[in-house]
Amino acid sequence: xxxxNIIELRDATKxxxxxxxxxxxxxxxxxxxIHALLGENGAGKSTLTKVMAGVFKxxxxxxxxxxxxxxxxTPAEALRAGIAMVFQETNLVPAMTVAQNLYLGxxxxxxRLRGLYIxxxxxxxxxxxQVDPTAQVSTLGAAHKQMxxxxxxxxxxxxxxxxxxxxxxxxxxxxxxFFNLLQRLVKEGIAVIFITHALEEALAVADRITVMRDGEIxxxxxxxxxxxxxxxxxxxxxxxxxTLHGExxxxxxxYGDKVLSVENLSCAGLVRNSSFSxxxxxxxxxFGLVGAGRTEMAKVVAGLLKRNMFHGGEIxxxxxxxxxxxxxxxxxxxxxxxxxxxxxxGFFETMTAGENLQIGELTDASNPVSMVxxxxxxxxxxxxxxxxRLKSISDxxxxxxxxxxxxxxxxxxxxxxxxxxxxxxxxxxRGVDVGAxxxxxxxxxxxxxxxxxxxxxxxxxxxxxxxxxxxxxxxRGRVVEEMMLSEATEERVxxxxxx
Amino acid sequence: xxxxGQLFDRFLGRGDWAVTVPTLDGPLLPNQELEDAETFAGxxxxxxxxxxxxxxxxxxxNRLTRFGAGGQAETLQEFPGEITALAHARGMTAVxxxxxGLVIRGGLYDGREAxxxxxxxxxxxxxxxxxxxxxxxxxxxxxxxxxxxWRRDLMQKNASGSVWRLDLxxxxxxxxxxxxxxxxxxxxxxxxxxxxxxxxRHRVLAVDLVTRxxxxxxxxxxxxxxxIAPAFNAGYWLTFYSVRNQLVEFILREETxxxxxxxxxxxxxxxxxxxxSWRDYREPMQGSQLKQMNVLKPYAVTRxxxxxxxxxxxxxxxxxxxxxxxxxxxxxxxxxxxGDDLLVASRGGSRIVRLPKVASGKRG
Numbered sequence: 001x002x003x004x005n006i007i008e009l010r011d012a013t014k015x016x017x018x019x020x021x022x023x024x025x026x027x028x029x030x031x032x033x034i035h036a037l038l039g040e041n042g043a044g045k046s047t048l049t050k051v052m053a054g055v056f057k058x059x060x061x062x063x064x065x066x067x068x069x070x071x072x073x074t075p076a077e078a079l080r081a082g083i084a085m086v087f088q089e090t091n092l093v094p095a096m097t098v099a100q101n102l103y104l105g106x107x108x109x110x111x112r113l114r115g116l117y118i119x120x121x122x123x124x125x126x127x128x129x130q131v132d133p134t135a136q137v138s139t140l141g142a143a144h145k146q147m148x149x150x151x152x153x154x155x156x157x158x159x160x161x162x163x164x165x166x167x168x169x170x171x172x173x174x175x176x177x178f179f180n181l182l183q184r185l186v187k188e189g190i191a192v193i194f195i196t197h198a199l200e201e202a203l204a205v206a207d208r209i210t211v212m213r214d215g216e217i218x219x220x221x222x223x224x225x226x227x228x229x230x231x232x233x234x235x236x237x238x239x240x241x242x243t244l245h246g247e248x249x250x251x252x253x254x255y256g257d258k259v260l261s262v263e264n265l266s267c268a269g270l271v272r273n274s275s276f277s278x279x280x281x282x283x284x285x286x287f288g289l290v291g292a293g294r295t296e297m298a299k300v301v302a303g304l305l306k307r308n309m310f311h312g313g314e315i316x317x318x319x320x321x322x323x324x325x326x327x328x329x330x331x332x333x334x335x336x337x338x339x340x341x342x343x344x345x346g347f348f349e350t351m352t353a354g355e356n357l358q359i360g361e362l363t364d365a366s367n368p369v370s371m372v373x374x375x376x377x378x379x380x381x382x383x384x385x386x387x388x389r390l391k392s393i394s395d396x397x398x399x400x401x402x403x404x405x406x407x408x409x410x411x412x413x414x415x416x417x418x419x420x421x422x423x424x425x426x427x428x429x430r431g432v433d434v435g436a437x438x439x440x441x442x443x444x445x446x447x448x449x450x451x452x453x454x455x456x457x458x459x460x461x462x463x464x465x466x467x468x469x470x471x472x473x474x475x476r477g478r479v480v481e482e483m484m485l486s487e488a489t490e491e492r493v494x495x496x497x498x499x
Numbered sequence: 500x501x502x503x504g505q506l507f508d509r510f511l512g513r514g515d516w517a518v519t520v521p522t523l524d525g526p527l528l529p530n531q532e533l534e535d536a537e538t539f540a541g542x543x544x545x546x547x548x549x550x551x552x553x554x555x556x557x558x559x560x561n562r563l564t565r566f567g568a569g570g571q572a573e574t575l576q577e578f579p580g581e582i583t584a585l586a587h588a589r590g591m592t593a594v595x596x597x598x599x600g601l602v603i604r605g606g607l608y609d610g611r612e613a614x615x616x617x618x619x620x621x622x623x624x625x626x627x628x629x630x631x632x633x634x635x636x637x638x639x640x641x642x643x644x645x646x647x648x649w650r651r652d653l654m655q656k657n658a659s660g661s662v663w664r665l666d667l668x669x670x671x672x673x674x675x676x677x678x679x680x681x682x683x684x685x686x687x688x689x690x691x692x693x694x695x696x697x698x699x700r701h702r703v704l705a706v707d708l709v710t711r712x713x714x715x716x717x718x719x720x721x722x723x724x725x726x727i728a729p730a731f732n733a734g735y736w737l738t739f740y741s742v743r744n745q746l747v748e749f750i751l752r753e754e755t756x757x758x759x760x761x762x763x764x765x766x767x768x769x770x771x772x773x774x775x776s777w778r779d780y781r782e783p784m785q786g787s788q789l790k791q792m793n794v795l796k797p798y799a800v801t802r803x804x805x806x807x808x809x810x811x812x813x814x815x816x817x818x819x820x821x822x823x824x825x826x827x828x829x830x831x832x833x834x835x836x837x838g839d840d841l842l843v844a845s846r847g848g849s850r851i852v853r854l855p856k857v858a859s860g861k862r863g
Contacts, residue, residue, distance in 0.1 A: 254817075255525050255526050255815075255816075255817070257815065258525065261521055261522075261719060262522075263517075263519035263520060263521050263522065264517075264518070264519040264520065264745065275519075275520075275521070275522035275524075276522060276524060277521070277522065277524050277525050279525055309511060310511055310512055311511075311512035311517070311518065312512075312513075313517065313519055314513075314517045314519045316719060319715075319718050319719060321514060323513070470525070479522075482524050482525075482528055
């Protein structure tokens with residue numbers, strides 16, 4: 001790491017409709033360093049980095065790149081200058097292959113696809129990523145999409161790479177590959193900004209850490225000068241009860257009535273003869289590595305995927321056999337699925353939070369009113385905004401303008417508005433800050449206390465242990481182990497997931 | 500459902516034609532509690548545990564045996580046929596004899612028998628319970644087969660079982676409910692409602708004795724329920740013949756194969772549930788039932804199993820005790836509490852096992 005700054009922001013302010021996302025920020029990034037940027041959702045981290053990457057222009061202040069004052073009009077201009085950004089939600093072209101996405105914008109008059117695939121395969125293998133370059137992006141899971149995004153940034157030979165929540169979708173093994181890759185990038189003199197909510201990752205890999213809160217930098221310095229506790233305190237401005245890491249001991253809730261019974265379910269090669277039950281008044285955690293088939297099981301239950309036509313198994317909701325071809329009858333019967341991919345499946349990004357919430361209400365079969373009402377949308381936004389402590393820039397802010405955590409809260413509220421009997425949360429805290437994680441966990445716990453059957457799918461083991469009363473471990477499309485909270489340890493759960 | 504719908508379901512393996520089995524999970528999560536339990540007493544074909552003022556009564560084929568607190572056995576009487584059910588209340592013991600009817604020993608109606616023509620309808624008594632001092636509730640498993648032919652009744656897909664109310668004073672026999680698929684257990688609730696297990700439909704029914712209305716209290720069980728015994732918390736102990744498995748479910752739907760198996764294969768070698776297994780190398784095996792390194796995998800699909808489930812007063816399962824595929828305490832058809840302990844009769848294992856402190860709620 002050198003002492004020379006490659007990026008510098010001086011007295012920088014960025015405002016949307018006169019409301020500042022961040023104000024009077026002084027930030028610098030040194031050559032060849034990994035700089036972790038931390039903060040709660042809505043703290044202004046993403047906006048700050050988007051200014052550097054040319055997505056937004058500063059309202060006030062100055063941006064220096066390599067000692068020269070710059071103002072990038074577009075991300076492409078920033079990329080040409082040497083600043084690449086890997087976004088929180090992937091921005092790949094779903095209909096194209098991995099290789100085509102990797103070399104997007106570099107097409108020649110006549111392209112030789114085979115050569116492109118060989119080149120891409122070598123490049124991906126060099127980075128340690130097990131991704132098929134000929135695979136269509138729409139067929140990839142979230143983790144593999146993230147890998148392609150990272151590979152694309154590295155491929156552009158950027159001098160600064162900004163990663164927004166890069167590890168949220170990666171398995172522990174993939175994360176190790178990623179951190180090795182970061183070290184390689186740094187050795188080559190590339191500077192990295194690394195936005196993350198996983199504080200351990202920041203403490204482990206970053207040279208310097210900057211913490212933002214409410215659009216201001218509240219702490220910045222060498223990583224070794226920080227501890228988990230000091231970061232958390234700086235982020236939220238209060239001492240946080242760290243339920244996520246099991247510091248609060250709790251006992252498992254008893255079994256309620258059997259709400260869902262899945263028997264010998266099969267769905268293509270993704271779910272294979274799997275059986276499990278879900279009980280009311282409990283949180284059932286579902287753990288497995290990425291690709292284990294957890295999401296697919298949940299999607300079949302919720303009517304988003306169809307099980308095998310021949311001997312696909314049985315699903316019983318409150319003892320009654322059900323088979324959904326589309327999600328609407330599942331929602332009507334009281335099953336809601338809170339998606340892991342909120343950007344694509346969770347909300348309409350050009351609508352406001354209230355309008356999205358009203359869409360949830362309109363899906364409710366018991367609701368006789370089926371007309372769109374702006375006043376009702378505002379009322380819902382206010383009501384659920386208070387309940388879930390939703391922080392938005394203004395009432396009229398579109399979903400795309402909200403932070404990841406607030407978007408997730410809207411997606412959850414949209415599901416709960418349908419008064420479900422069974423809620424399936426798929427990666428509920430992916431891309432969500434520590435403060436919001438605690439709030440979402442509390443909400444999940446409250447739902448179980450109210451007698452609802454709750455399923456939480458997560459690849460993050462501490463989260464599973466923090467929220468679940470009962471843990472199901474999924475491997476290769478099948479539930480292979482069940483344990484109560486009292487028996488579950490990280491080692492035991494992980495052992496079941498990988499052996 | 501329309502005939503066309505049935506045809507589709509049959510073709511696609513859906514609905515009634517789905518070859519699926521509910522999983523043993525939640526409160527039914529497998530453990531080794533029955534296998535690890537201490538032996539209270541060895542008893543060939545142990546069955547029908549009943550607590551009396553003088554000790555525990557158990558049946559072993561045609562013998563009625565009483566056990567003291569220390570497990571010492573005393574044979575009370577030998578009957579002309581296999582004892583298939585026992586009940587005891589106020590000094591009276593009702594004994595059901597396979598294919599013959601029932602007799603009362605002790606108490607107000609000592610010596611009364613229902614073994615002649617009047618009891619022809621009670622030739623397959625599977626469970627008994629006293630409703631009051633003068634009334635006995637009787638579960639009759641089948642109208643055509645004896646109680647010992649339970650496997651045949653299942654594989655023939657019969658549903659000719661019934662529940663009767665027997666007035667001991669007048670000897671009058673009233674039908675409460677018929678058309679049941681092997682009622683194997685019966686328990687009172689302190690109201691007009693009684694619980695009846697319907698083994699081959701894998702459920703427990705709540706039957707109103709006044710209105711005769713029937714409603715399922717517990718459905719879609721992963722095993723074939725047998726007897727019901729009262730538990731310390733106003734709940735019940737539910738015992739089971741064996742667990743269901745996909746191959747048996749499949750055979751039950753494959754009419755040609757099933758009929759040929761019944762006609763041509765000796766009963767001991769049917770692919771059907773059993774009270775014990777691995778006593779003969781000619782017994783049928785399934786893929787995952789194969790031994791590896793000469794050890795049977797505990798999670799293997801099995802034809803015999805040991806399972807006792809503790810339910811609350813509404814028949815909601817709370818916890819369970821198991822003997823898995825690699826165990827021997829199988830065919831646990833009867834259980835009863837004694838003090839803080841629970842005794843379980845394993846017909847397949849030919850012994851009675853004791854689960855200490857289970858009946859006080861301190862374990863399980």
